[in-house]
Amino acid sequence: MKIVVIGGNGLVGSRTVASLREAGHEVLAASPSTGVDILTGEGLPQALTGADVVVDVVNSPSFEPQAVLAFFETAGRNLAAAERAAGVRHHVALSIVGTDRMPDNAYFQAKVAQEKLVRDSATPFTIVRSTQFFEFLSSIADGSTSGGTVRLPGGLFQPIAVDDVAALLADAALAAPCNGIIEIAGPERMPFDEVMRRYLRYAGDPRLVERVPDARYFGGKVGEFSLVPLTEARLGQIDLETWFRSSASIA
Template sequence: MSRIIVIGGTGMVGRRIVTRLTRAGHDAIAAAPSTGVDAVSGRGLAETLHGADVVVDVSKPRTYEPAAVRSHFTTVTTNLLAAGRAAGVGHHVMLAAVGTDRHPAIPYYQAKAAAERLIARGGVPFTLVHATQFMEFAPAIADDATHGDRIRLPHTLVQPIAADDIAAAVARVADQPALDGVIEFAGPDRLPLVDFVRAVLEPRHDPRRIDQSDDGLYFGAHIDVTELLPGPCAFIAPTRFDHWLHAHRPSKPGMPQLRHLLHHHPRLEVAS
């Protein structure tokens, strides 16, 4: 059994990682500001990392403004490496995006690349996990590309991965010796970004018009058609995109939910 600290362990992916590691018999600790650990300020890091074998960083910034993103990942990585060296941590794992090492113009990727350079020379054995876009991330992609009532996306391909699959992958990596390098994970289905976003949003009756254009940006950057795709050595996760869509269909409220609404909103009327 290993003591594994998951920074950002209360988030969408982090909590899944903690659950999987715990089920595997590890002492997995979710570290986040809500649990008393702030990797930005350093509050609680030394105490939490004491006796830790592995640190997994799946933290995210409070804002995605370019300067703030770079500051977040640089500060968090610097603090984790310093605390990890002091605690004798044997494996530093960080989750990043496929393409981070290709130096794209995307500010988020640039910030992650800067953090990866710190890790590579940080004195702690490491593994950098690169994942393609999470299927659950489609609404955020749409929101960033929204202009009025239109979602304008670039001509690019994606190979999205389910959050459950990447959590399982990160948990496996954390349970293995450090690679001192990069390992990629992707979903099994490749499709245009516009089709990916449309497939997620249309069942939710999102009123925005979705299209792709030559001036479409991906989080503030012009990107090539293959820039977000994994390399030939990527591990392919099992969850098919259509299966994920089926499992995440918006549910229509049934009679129990409507009765609940009626109880809390007496002016509503429900036919028997």
């Protein structure tokens, strides 16, 4: 089976490529560095020739509201047209748990627009909505720090390791299209501030963590269940402590 991973050289894409290759499939990592530009369409027809499945994990380089929306809409239209022309049989898109629950988060709303393009395309599809990644905890802490204190909302949080995301994406790519949404999450659920408190403790980071009910997440107001699956999700195997110890040993 030929599988094309759009964004295949990035954090999630490179591991998804490796997982699929280990399963014995022909996998193309498509990115500007391999001659495939999702925004201009350059290289897409050649990359998708003979492809059975496309896995789209590409991410916007900008979080500015208009720029991120334009990115996902342009990329989505180009990819849908190229897949239709190539006769691709399954499109797998990586999205985010809670995209439809945070209307004031511009990035999430851009992902909603991307999901709509996927659903409206002629290609059978699976949308995989993931919770936030462990790998982003450091940047979340830095972006939420004021005066030496990390201020976070108290909604529930269920982060997942990128290795688990890649494995679950590979599973979705090799299964039949569900023409719907699959949600994936980490094995542990707890308040957002408690996840961060544990992470900083493992890292030996002295910053305090404060729960601030009206604190925003990338501009969006966070309710108790804004960032976690509301129904049954496919769970990763790696918990926060295991991930941290593994990441620390690699570093």
